[in-house]
Amino acid sequence: MTISKNIYLELTEEFNVGRQRAIISGGQAVVLHRLALMSKDGDWILREDEECLRHILLVLSKRGAVYRFGAPLDIRWMAAGWSAHLEFNCDGMRIRTDFVTRPPRLSARRLAAIWREQENNALPYLGVADLIETKKTNREKDYVVIGELARLSVGVEEKMQYSRSARELMELAEHYPENVVEAIKQRPALAAVADGLDALETALDAERRYLIHANEARLLRYLKAAELWRKSWPGLAPVMRQKPLLEAHEDMVKRAEDLLPTVVPGGLA
């Protein structure tokens, strides 16, 4: 397939010259699943190796990108689950690029499988189930997207794991009762199927609130770990912005070595 020149696709092509380094996730993956246009930012999962991160920085430096507040695009912080955020202007548009190497809620094993699956894709982007996992955030709007993504699921097991529609889950349970028992082990909210539609709707609401709080707790660990870094940023950023990105990156790494921990207890849990 020839990839046309939307900026996010253009960037993905550049990121992946020579090897597969970047997989589209987030809102632009939602577009590629043909669901909705709802995000201005680009999100990628990157390979966690130094060549990859250097290449990404090189691509962005050619575009005049600058760092936003975040972690350096350096393996020490990426491996701890931090995220790196950069932006540049292109054709009058503000383009934001957000990166992780360890997306939340995807195990190391699953991540390795994703890289294998995407190896030869000219346009690599997260599949439905993986994208849903990354969208179990603390934002209500992400659960709306999960609801629609789940309708793209293939197979009864996947639909039972991810559907946000109590009606659809009740129908699935009626047609495939043998799958429900197994599905409950992965998704306890499904136990409410036995008690009817109202009970299942209540259980799904509670599940959503649980996921929201879980993600908030995870983010708070990082926000607290970044407090000294946050305080230093207003002094560091203006100096960095006067320099080409690769030099600014070196400055940022030196300061981060003192102020931003490379281990966040419970961060990757």
Added chain:
Amino acid sequence: MIRIQDQFLSEEDLDLKNLSWEELNRVWTAWLKQAQSTNDLDKDAYSHGVFVAVEGYEDDTCPDV
């Protein structure tokens, strides 16, 4: 029989699937250009990553300068 289905996104949102690849790219880029009008409103926002604002957290959001 009338069947009620849960609605998550609107039908307009979901019409992307009927677009050709070229149409999708055009609509996508046009949407991005139009969305630039809210840049001032979301200049401190993060859509993903670990620097997303958490309600109730006392410190300021992104200290971008």
